[in-house]
Amino acid sequence: MHDNTDEFRDRPVAVFGAASGIGRAAALAFAARGARVAAFDVNAALLNGLADEMRAAGAIQALTAAADVRDSASVGPALQKAAGELGGLDHMIFTAGILRVGFLADMSERDFDDVFAVNMRGFWVTMRAALPLLQGGPARRRAVTAISSAAAIRPKASSGAYAASKAALSHLVRVFSVELAASGITVNAIAPATVDTPMVAPYMGPATSNHGYRLTGTSPMGRIAQPADIADACLFLSSAASSYITGITMPVDGGSTAALPAS
Numbered sequence: 001m002h003d004n005t006d007e008f009r010d011r012p013v014a015v016f017g018a019a020s021g022i023g024r025a026a027a028l029a030f031a032a033r034g035a036r037v038a039a040f041d042v043n044a045a046l047l048n049g050l051a052d053e054m055r056a057a058g059a060i061q062a063l064t065a066a067a068d069v070r071d072s073a074s075v076g077p078a079l080q081k082a083a084g085e086l087g088g089l090d091h092m093i094f095t096a097g098i099l100r101v102g103f104l105a106d107m108s109e110r111d112f113d114d115v116f117a118v119n120m121r122g123f124w125v126t127m128r129a130a131l132p133l134l135q136g137g138p139a140r141r142r143a144v145t146a147i148s149s150a151a152a153i154r155p156k157a158s159s160g161a162y163a164a165s166k167a168a169l170s171h172l173v174r175v176f177s178v179e180l181a182a183s184g185i186t187v188n189a190i191a192p193a194t195v196d197t198p199m200v201a202p203y204m205g206p207a208t209s210n211h212g213y214r215l216t217g218t219s220p221m222g223r224i225a226q227p228a229d230i231a232d233a234c235l236f237l238s239s240a241a242s243s244y245i246t247g248i249t250m251p252v253d254g255g256s257t258a259a260l261p262a263s
């Protein structure tokens with residue numbers, strides 16, 4: 001058994017896609033445990049106020065900065081500067097993501113490419129920037145957690161490109177986990193079903209114009225996940241309690257992908 005009291009205190013953590021939803025909840029969860037948190041997002045305006053919120057939650061140190069995971073020239077310098085200020089990098093949470101809905105035959109090339117550029121390639125770009133910083137630290141728990149999706153396990157009609165990008169993200173996680181296993185860095189993904197965030201807000205309620213795109217919605221547990229449910233799983237996959245877990249895509253979905261419910 002591991003005593004995880006205070007285990008994130010003083011630890012430097014970077015969160016990508018931190019301005020909203022799951023990323024914001026993850027940044028605040030680490031902040032509440034006294035971590036040193038760098039919160040990055042492409043939407044700089046949405047980051048306003050988050051550093052103060054993180055400090056109020058308990059962060060020993062908190063900073064926010066604009067970074068676009070599609071662009072290594074943006075991610076690299078932002079991460080290096082943050083690691084310099086925070087005293088290294090122990091944990092990286094990758095939640096940046098976009099959803100574009102539509103039948104595969106109808107989607108624009110632009111939407112298809114954008115989904116892969118952020119959800120899949122963005123993770124690779126961010127990992128390449130983070131790795132020298134993760135490896136440069138002293139021998140202590142270092143972990144990477146990416147937010148994949150239940151769609152990586154069970155894709156849906158009308159979000160095929162998104163599902164394929166998340167399946168590819170989970171594959172990158174698997175390969176990184178083995179390539180980095182000897183260094184002691186664990187790399188895992190989380191597969192949520194519907195989480196109550198701005199990303200899916202337009203699709204709550206009856207499917208209308210979006211080619212019938214349907215959220216998974218309420219899980220067999222009788223509710224929709226909140227961002228904090230996923231942030232808790234990020235804490236677990238960064239903790240000493242999960243130090244022998246690497247390469248997995250862990251459903252955190254209230255049983256949504258476990259079995260089809262009775263009708």
Ligand SMILES: NC(=O)c1ccc[n+]([C@@H]2O[C@H](COP(=O)([O-])OP(=O)(O)OC[C@H]3O[C@@H](n4cnc5c(N)ncnc54)[C@H](O)[C@@H]3O)[C@@H](O)[C@H]2O)c1
Binds near residue numbers: 017041046147150200
């Ligand atoms: N909400 C759900 O139902 C759900 C379900 C499964 C998986 N996910 C995944 O969880 C992750 C977080 O989503 P969310 O629901 O919190 O959505 P969200 O829209 O609230 O947050 C996503 C954040 O990513 C940022 N982002 C987008 N493109 C970026 C880029 N190029 N560089 C940096 N940041 C960028 C956005 O600005 C936003 O702040 C995503 O990867 C999403 O695919 C969400």
